[in-house]
Amino acid sequence: MKPAVIALTDVGVRYGGVDVLDVPALEVFEGEILAVIGPNGSGKSTLLRVVGLLERPTRGAVRFHGTPVDARRSLAERRRMATVFQQPLLADMTVAENVTLGLRFRGDAIDEARVGRWLERLNIAPLRDQRARTLSGGQAQRVALARALVLEPAVLLLDEPFSGLDAPSRAELLPDVGAILRQDRVTTILVTHDRGEAQALADRAAVLMGGRIRQLDHTARVFHAPATEEVARFVGVETIVTGRVIAREAGVTVVEVAGRKLELAAAARVGEHVRVGVRPEDVTLMLPTEVAPLSSARNYLTGTIVQLIPSTPAIRVVVDVGFPLVATVTARSVADLGLAEGTPVTAAFKASAAHLIGLGRTVSG
Amino acid sequence: MDLVVEGVRQALVLLFGGDGEVWSILLLSLQVSASATLISLLIGIPAGAALALARFPARGLVVSAVNTGMGLPPVVVGLFVTLLLWRSGPLGAYEILYTPAAIVVAQAVIASPIVTGITLAAVGQVPREFRLQLLALGASRPQMVWMVLREARLPMLAAVMAGFGGIISEIGASMMVGGNIKGQTRTLTTAMVLETGKGNFDVAIALSLLLLVLIFLVNWALTTIQQRRVL
Numbered sequence: 001m002k003p004a005v006i007a008l009t010d011v012g013v014r015y016g017g018v019d020v021l022d023v024p025a026l027e028v029f030e031g032e033i034l035a036v037i038g039p040n041g042s043g044k045s046t047l048l049r050v051v052g053l054l055e056r057p058t059r060g061a062v063r064f065h066g067t068p069v070d071a072r073r074s075l076a077e078r079r080r081m082a083t084v085f086q087q088p089l090l091a092d093m094t095v096a097e098n099v100t101l102g103l104r105f106r107g108d109a110i111d112e113a114r115v116g117r118w119l120e121r122l123n124i125a126p127l128r129d130q131r132a133r134t135l136s137g138g139q140a141q142r143v144a145l146a147r148a149l150v151l152e153p154a155v156l157l158l159d160e161p162f163s164g165l166d167a168p169s170r171a172e173l174l175p176d177v178g179a180i181l182r183q184d185r186v187t188t189i190l191v192t193h194d195r196g197e198a199q200a201l202a203d204r205a206a207v208l209m210g211g212r213i214r215q216l217d218h219t220a221r222v223f224h225a226p227a228t229e230e231v232a233r234f235v236g237v238e239t240i241v242t243g244r245v246i247a248r249e250a251g252v253t254v255v256e257v258a259g260r261k262l263e264l265a266a267a268a269r270v271g272e273h274v275r276v277g278v279r280p281e282d283v284t285l286m287l288p289t290e291v292a293p294l295s296s297a298r299n300y301l302t303g304t305i306v307q308l309i310p311s312t313p314a315i316r317v318v319v320d321v322g323f324p325l326v327a328t329v330t331a332r333s334v335a336d337l338g339l340a341e342g343t344p345v346t347a348a349f350k351a352s353a354a355h356l357i358g359l360g361r362t363v364s365g
Numbered sequence: 366m367d368l369v370v371e372g373v374r375q376a377l378v379l380l381f382g383g384d385g386e387v388w389s390i391l392l393l394s395l396q397v398s399a400s401a402t403l404i405s406l407l408i409g410i411p412a413g414a415a416l417a418l419a420r421f422p423a424r425g426l427v428v429s430a431v432n433t434g435m436g437l438p439p440v441v442v443g444l445f446v447t448l449l450l451w452r453s454g455p456l457g458a459y460e461i462l463y464t465p466a467a468i469v470v471a472q473a474v475i476a477s478p479i480v481t482g483i484t485l486a487a488v489g490q491v492p493r494e495f496r497l498q499l500l501a502l503g504a505s506r507p508q509m510v511w512m513v514l515r516e517a518r519l520p521m522l523a524a525v526m527a528g529f530g531g532i533i534s535e536i537g538a539s540m541m542v543g544g545n546i547k548g549q550t551r552t553l554t555t556a557m558v559l560e561t562g563k564g565n566f567d568v569a570i571a572l573s574l575l576l577l578v579l580i581f582l583v584n585w586a587l588t589t590i591q592q593r594r595v596l
Contacts, residue, residue, distance in 0.1 A: 054500055075505055083501035089494055092516055101512075102502035147502065157501070 002030045003065070005155055005187050006051055011060030013046050013211075021046045021057070021211045028155065031185040035202030035219065037192055039234065043211040044191040045159055051189060052157045053078040065154075079106055082148035086160040088140035090132035095124060095143050098132050102151045118150040121180060138169030145177065149186070156181070156188045162197060174200060195236055199223060207231045225266075227358045229275060237277035238316075238326040240357065245272045252298070252351055258322035263298040265352040275357040280316055282353035283327035285345045287337055297348040301325065305343045308334065319347050368566060375567030376574055387568070391575050394552040397465050398533040401472030405528050408477045410521070413484025414510055418496075431485065434478025439471075443541030446471040450542065463544040468552065471538035476528040483524035487517040522587050529583055534576065553579075 004027040013021035021043040028034050028051075036044050049055035050062060056071040063069065069077045082102060090098050099119065100110050119125040122142040127135065132143065141161060148156060161177075162170045178201050181188050192198055198205050199219060206216040207226075215227040226232035229240055243257035245268045253264040255276055268274050284295075288302060303321035310316075314328040317339060325347050329339065339345070379387050416428060448454055450462040450470070461467045491513050499509045514521070536554040543550035545559060553576045560568040 049497070052501055054497055075503075078500070079503035081501075082503070083498070085494060085498060085501075087494060089492070089498040091495075091512060101499075105499075105503045105505070105508050151503070 002032075004028060004063075005030050005065060006189075007063040007066070008051070009061045009063070011050060011057045011062065013043070013050065013055070014058045019211055021050070023047065023060070023213060026206070026213065026216070028187060028189060030187055032203045033181055033186075033188045033190060033201055035190045035192060035198035035205040036208055037195060037198045037205055037234070038208035040193055042208045044193075044208050046211075047208065048083065048157050048159050048189060048191050051155070052081050052083050054083070079151075080154040081157060082151045082153040083157040083159060084141075084144050084148045084161045086164045088132075088135075088137075088144040088164075090135075090140055090143055090147075092133060093131070095119075095127045095130050095132060095135070098143055099147045099150055101147060106151075115150060118146045122146045122149075122176065136169070138165055138173060141165060141169075141173065145173075149180065154187060156186050158188060158190045158192075160192055161190075163192070163194065177201070195223070195234075207234060209234070224355055225358065226277065226355065229277075229357055232277045232355070232357050236279055236281075237355065237357075238280045239278040239283075239324065241276050241323045243274060243276055245270050245274060253356075255354075260301055260322045262354055263351045264354045264356065265350075266354075266356040268356060277355045277357045278325065278349055278353060280326040280328040281314075282349050283325060284348045285317060285319070285327050285329055285333075285337070285339070286348065288344050288346050290346070295348070296350050298351045299347075299349050299354065301347045303345065303347060305339060305341055305345060307341065308339065319345055321347055369570075372566045372570040373574075376571030379568060379571045380575070387571055387575070389548070390551055390553055390556050390572065391579070393465060393550075394533065394554075394576075395579065397468045397539075397552060398472060398529060401469045401476055401532050402525065402529045404469070404473040405476035405480045406525065408473070409480025409524065409528070410484050410514070412477075413481040413524075414488050414514055416481070417485045417488035418510065418513070428485065431478050431482050435482045437475055437478060438537070439475055439535045439539075440537035440541065442471050442474050443538035446474060446538065446542050462542060463546060463550060465543070465550055467542040468539050468550060471542045472532040472535065475535060475538060476532050479531055480524045480528045483527055484517075484521055487520035487524065488513055490520065491516050519591050522591050526584055526587050530580060533580060533583075 006028040008023050008026040011021065011023045012019060036047060038044050046055070050057050053069060053071045053074055061068055064077045064080070091101060096115065099115055103110055116125065119128060122145055124139060124142045124146060127139060132140065135143065141164070145161065162174055165173065174197065181201065190197065190201055202219045204217065205219040205222040207214045207222060209230060215222055215231045223235050226235050226237060232240055241257045243255040243262065245253055246256045247254040248270055253266060253268050255262045255264055255274060257276060262276060264276065284297065301321035303319045303325070305317055306320045306324065307318040308315055309318070314330050315334050317327045317329050319325045319327060327347060416424065416431065446467065447462065449456045450467055451457055495516065496509055496513060499512050504512060534554060536558060539552050540555050540558070543552065543555065545551050545555040553572050557569045557572045560572065
């Protein structure tokens with residue numbers, strides 16, 4: 001494994017007697033993008049400030065390339081990092097002056113070619129001499145990103161950098177940033193409450209809740225094999241039910257839940273009680289009269305719609321199949337199928353879409 | 366009404382008829398108040414910035430004291446500066462009472478809390494996140510403070526205007542510590558009091574016109590800077 005650029009050991013932050021952060025260990029490796037996800041107020045930004053040497057933890061040690069560092073003394077190490085916040089927080093000067101701000105703090109000679117290159121990469125070269133206060137939100141955040149990236153930091157810290165943007169700006173910026181980070185292999189910590197951003201950008205994801213890391217694993221594993229029910233709910237698993245493993249055959253685990261048999265791809269011992277989670281977007285609904293389309297779905301459950309919950313971008317439909325199963329369906333499909341409360345439907349999902357939630361399993365790293 | 370019209374006519378004669386005294390009074394007032402404003406900026410900007418950025422136990426008390434100081438009555442300042450500079454007083458050895466320097470000291474005392482208070486408010490308006498962002502881009506603490514002051518530079522022009530405006534038109538302290546000595550410590554305001562008392566309304570009107578034009582010009586210049594955002 002590559003060496004850790006950042007290592008936290010037994011780090012805790014307390015505000016007024018309340019623990020807001022408690023991280024026994026966390027390492028960030030060279031070239032990786034680590035997403036720190038969690039609900040609002042879970043300590044994500046505090047963690048980022050501690051790593052960025054902007055705040056001293058109440059206890060514990062922060063190491064940068066193996067050397068212990070301190071927020072008050074380690075200016076040189078702080079200058080090897082750069083943070084972009086939710087708000088662009090540009091200074092009242094031109095775009096170019098903003099972008100060179102960090103270089104000037106360091107007393108570096110301004111390499112115009114390098115500045116120009118970063119303005120190009122973030123598609124803001126034509127804005128070069130414009131005053132920062134005249135920019136749109138999306139443009140301003142591009143300037144903020146260029147201002148951090150031009151420093152070519154050893155660690156880039158992103159604190160909800162896309163959250164303040166309108167949807168179209170966000171949709172444009174996200175892939176641009178992703179491309180830059182992958183191409184340059186910038187070691188990055190991305191703090192976000194948005195699961196989609198983590199899935200789109202991160203190699204690994206840490207789920208932070210109540211100041212503690214509940215799961216830290218490859219992003220796909222966090223989303224597909226959540227360690228706890230809490231994590232599962234946060235990563236978008238809406239249906240969580242308890243069942244008992246009754247058979248294990250041909251790589252398929254059969255779990256009995258409320259009298260229904262569910263087939264799972266994940267392995268478990270016969271007789272074991274397990275928690276099974278299903279994401280609503282993995283569930284397809286059809287009318288019972290419909291012929292099941294050719295698909296790899298192994299689970300077909302008949303039931304009745306008990307609730308339609310409008311949300312974005314799709315409508316969430318709760319189906320009683322012996323237990324409440326949540327599916328997301330487009331508004332178009334709801335209209336086409338004539339779905340309403342009381343409508344009998346068949347819900348289908350693949351064996352690989354039913355996840356085992358690691359009851360009491362240890363957090364893997 | 367005649368009195369006013371005649372006064373204005375006489376004033377214009379005084380101003381543009383080759384009488385040097387009115388102009389020398391103007392020059393002295395300008396020098397004294399500009400020096401005092403400069404000193405108050407040197408004291409008030411660092412003090413205001415420090416108060417805005419630092420957190421210490423008695424901060425609330427100090428901030429309240431500064432805000433009280435913004436409304437210091439000039440006569441009270443005049444009294445205490447007189448006591449300090451009095452021949453037998455703590456600073457009597459410098460022998461500056463009844464000199465322009467004494468007026469500068471008194472006016473600097475009046476203007477410093479005004480500049481401090483407005484700087485405190487201006488710097489306080491710069492979001493805390495902006496300071497954090499500067500540090501996150503590698504600013505040292507002095508660099509961070511400098512950038513925050515730079516960011517607050519437009520509201521801080523109000524500090525200059527309020528400081529200068531407060532002391533150029535002040536009279537109590539100038540009278541007490543300067544003594545209104547002809548040709549030495551006579552300022553626009555002390556001269557106006559004297560001339561009005563003597564019934565020389567033409568001279569008083571000339572002086573008051575000068576004072577108003579002066580205050581207008583200074584504020585106009587600063588407002589132009591603020592609105593065109595040339596800084």
